């Protein structure tokens with residue numbers, strides 16, 4: 154037993170040719186020599202859905218996307234687009250839009266020529282091509298830039314041309330590889346909203362690769378979290394954040410505190426986590442855990458109450474503030490618990506400032522405490 | 532302002548010396564070509580008579596024509612062969628890649644005279660001797676390594692995502708080659724073609740061994756002329772070629788940005 158994914162694992166062995174899903178990735182692998190860049194990855198993207206592949210650099214996101222586009226061969230598994238098997242088709246036969254991380258605008262062609270190239274290949278009549286160019290450029294806010302060369306444009310404008318080039322062909326599916334990562338932060342936030350708005354308006358099925366969790370969470374209907382070539386969890390952003398399936402997911406999607414212990418069933422939909430100190434934390438049971446099994450309690454830093462006065466209740470942990478950092482809208486505390494562990498806490502609505510060295514009590518509600526089975530991988 | 536140190540002064544001096552050394556023979560040739568007193572320096576006037584004689588010589592004009600055709604054909608063939616070879620070398624990792632590269636570059640390592648002689652002997656063995664085909668083959672092999680070098684460098688700098696983007700919007704391999712790859716590496720292609728042409732144009736040893744009667748390229752023609760006649764017509768012809776080469780360089784630079792290619 155090495156992995157558990159939120160969904161998509163139940164049917165992993167059956168190909169579903171009749172499925173309406175726009176993209177089906179089934180048990181896809183890619184090896185470079187002895188290194189597995191993508192290791193048994195499966196997920197679906199439904200019609201009109203926005204799905205992100207999220208994970209740290211080098212986890213196999215780009216490789217996965219490139220296999221779907223046909224730029225890289227698979228070492229195993231199958232890929233279907235609208236039910237049609239495309240695994241071994243050349244890229245030009247797949248009818249998928251692709252936006253490259255570095256845009257890949259053809260440097261010898263103007264903006265209009267870049268957009269027109271694919272349309273000309275499809276032998277569309279001249280006036281149709283002219284209309285489509287106009288439309289694609291106006292949708293991406295580039296009207297008036299038709300005759301510019303790519304190098305005469307800013308990064309943000311090049312990004313829009315890359316998008317216009319893909320959209321003009323009205324592809325079945327749009328694939329994007331970190332399209333915003335080369336923009337500065339302010340522009341990235343603006344483009345992120347525009348892109349999401351455009352995607353929703355056009356109901357464009359989109360598979361989006363990013364290593365930026367904020368991007369993935371804010372734009373996607375569902376997120377596929379990858380790590381080391383494997384899928385860790387597939388879930389809606391809210392689910393990922395609220396119910397991470399693995400320590401990796403909990404860690405990657407926001408900062409999380411982990412406390413190790415053993416599970417004890419308390420009945421009534423509650424589970425207890427017995428800490429090494431003997432204290433038992435109370436949590437709502439969301440995933441089944443074995444009685445007496447090793448588990449981790451997850452505590453989100455923003456889901457705690459921190460107080461310089463002693464608190465009472467089941468989930469109170471005592472400790473001393475090691476560091477308090479003021480960030481304007483938020484106060485961040487690093488607390489050394491009496492049991493020796495470090496726990497981070499964030500306070501947004503504060504009217505007192507607890508100085509470093511102070512003794513504090515931290516409390517978390519059972520419904521905010523998550524329990525995941527202990528994962529030997531770390 | 533700081534005074535340049537001894538090292539800088541020495542370097543400048545050495546640079547000037549090198550430039551003088553390179554320019555001196557060219558300058559002498561040009562001076563001789565416009566000097567009315569044949570070969571007697573210093574010149575006592577200015578004349579274009581030698582140039583007129585050179586440019587009205589049927590032999591020289593014909594030699595020029597042969598060299599021109601030979602250069603164009605050899606450069607075309609060399610680039611047509613080097614381009615797929617460069618693509619294979621840049622885009623794939625295969626066993627024996629180093630060896631293949633070495634074989635393709637080997638004409639650079641063998642002295643041209645030896646190479647020409649070997650080629651001549653081989654063509655005699657297979658029953659050809661000298662002839663138009665051996666001459667073309669010799670020139671093409673001779674210039675191909677240079678084309679391979681330049682095209683390999685160009686393809687190394689070519690972002691593969693340009694081609695992937697073309698495939699993605701529906702272009703097949705051939706269409707991608709002609710609409711994307713070749714236009715994007717245009718600079719490298721022009722430089723490569725120009726360099727191959729100039730190398731063929733200047734070649735002497737291959738032509739001496741392999742040129743058939745009636746197809747004598749200009750350098751060989753010039754050499755036989757100098758052997759029997761000692762006058763300034765040869766200098767005028769050489770001077771013309773120098774000026775033409777310089778002009779060609781300027782045009783290529785305007786077209787392809789030669790300086791940029793050589794620097795990259």
Ligand SMILES: Nc1ncnc2c1ncn2[C@@H]1O[C@H](COP(=O)(O)OP(=O)(O)O)[C@@H](O)[C@H]1O
Pocket residue numbers: 185190208209210211212213214215216217
């Ligand atoms: N052409 C290749 N040859 C060898 N290894 C590769 C190649 N492409 C990617 N990899 C390796 O595969 C892994 C996944 O890469 P990639 O899919 O680009 O990651 P990501 O996009 O998530 O950052 C990395 O370890 C990378 O070094």
Ligand SMILES: [Mg+2]
Pocket residue numbers: 211214215216331
């Ligand atoms: Mg990547």
